[in-house]
Amino acid sequence: MSDPILHRDDPAKDPLIGNVKVTRQDWLNAALSVLKSGGVEAVKVADLASGMNVSRSSFYWYFNGRTDLLDALLDHWERTNTAAMVAQANAPARTITEACCNIFRCNINTALFDNRLDFAIRDWARRAPRVNAVLKAGDEARLEALTHMFLRFEYPQLEATARARVIYYMQLGYDDANLGETLDDRLAMVPGYLVAFTGRVPTAAEIQSFASYARDVTDADRSS
Incomplete structure (x- = not known):
């Protein structure tokens, strides 16, 4: 790096x-x-x-001491990763499958959601009760936003909560699984993931739109 x-x-x-x-x-x-x-x-x-x-x-x-710097790191995580996922969950979408594609963008675009930062904060929280409290609040905010995303499309409350948890915890663990996929392999799985997460079949236009976004982000990363 x-x-x-x-x-x-x-x-x-x-x-x-x-x-x-x-x-x-x-x-x-x-x-x-x-x-x-x-x-x-x-x-x-x-x-x-x-x-x-x-x-x-x-x-x-700029800082009063190391603790002030650490507080700034935690604040940065809240203002970027947590805020980004909440914003993506609330983003306009015509269907629940399109809404889930908005969430998938978090795992494609590190400028939107930094998975490595999320892992670092979670590791830090295991040893720091104060950080763990902030982490739990962030998790709750993300899950609440995802639950409301499903509720917007008239899923029952309990089902919306369950589906929100499934998509959230899968998103968190995806990179950590280190599957070694190519981008094409990953994109090929998207329609199946959407059916699994939502119980609904995405349109070809939704899949094409997300694939174009993913390729644009990957190309930009390679050229930077």
Whole structure:
């Protein structure tokens, strides 16, 4: 995994002012990268500073201490992963199968939903009751949104809750299963998954729309 690009190294980002070498977002991005690759124990201010070739003292322009940084990581997870899944569940759709395709986008597009960050937060939560409480609240918000997604299409309450749990826990575990699929293999399974999740047959147009989205995202990732 490549290191995150700092503002000073990316002309497309806002220019730095004066003697400032990195921004708060640079610190946060570096910490997110370490969190995902090495876990919360590896998120150390001195190591982050060394990796960005800046003084550790500059960290305190943006954060009160390591705990403040960890709080910012947790807040980032809530504002990205949880917010994205809730938004996708609430996105306009004409059918429940189209609505589920909106959820599938979370597993295709890491800019929308970062599975590796989700795994890192869950690992952290096993050892930190405070983080576990935040995690449970996030899970509840996602499941509530997914349940309402099924209720919009007139599924009975209990069935909507059950189907929401099935699609949610499958989405969480899909990447962790490390199936080694090609994109074509994965897309070939989508119609069957939709029938399993919803009890309804998707239209050819819905499958084509999702496949086009998945290929566009994959092509963009390869070219970046």
